[in-house]
Amino acid sequence: MSKLTLGAYPHMLGFEQLERLLERSAKSGADGYPPFNIEQTSDHSYRITLAVAGFAESDLSITVEDRQLxxxxxxxxxxxxxxFLHRGIAARQFQRMFVLADGVEVGEAVIENGLLHVDLTRAVPEAVVQKINIRKG
Structure with a gap:
């Protein structure tokens, strides 16, 4: 099976960085920990929920780096x-990355009952039509 790249679509101009972001994102959560949900809460908002039982608020950090949450x-x-006679709950670190589209803003983050909720909103861009004049060469 060959790898499909955005370069295979010549009408998709300027998306090289998006391809790199997708590759980095795919590598970041390969182990599946911690589990998470992504839900659409309205036409223009989303919520990411991570299962972070055992983590205190001070154990967690949320940043936006290069269009990635x-x-x-x-x-x-x-x-x-x-x-310990048995230790099935280990102190474990994690890093989860989510690629953010242009116009997606990170809002509030709340931790409750072992779940971390991060709210996102997507600004709806105005439709812009630009007329390009043609001149004789």
Whole structure:
């Protein structure tokens, strides 16, 4: 199976950066942790929900870097002095990235009951028609 690139579509001009963003995004969440949902909450808004049980607000960071929403989690391993007979819940770090289209803005982030909700809105661009004059050469 050959890899399909945006370069295979000559009428798609200036989308090289989008292809790089998609490739980086595909690599970032390869292990599937933490699980997440993406829901459309209205015609122009979305909500990403990540299952972050065990993470405190201070363990999480949310940034926008180069048109990517980056959500990171890092827990401190507080097992010092504790004796575990079984340890199935490990302190684990993660990084999830989501590529944002032009006009998508990150809004509020709320953590409740082990779920991190990040709201996004998409601005509706005005339709612009530009007339290009043709001159004789």
């Amino acid at each position: 980056v959500i990171r989690g890092r827990q401190n391993d507080d097992a010092d002095g504790r004796v």
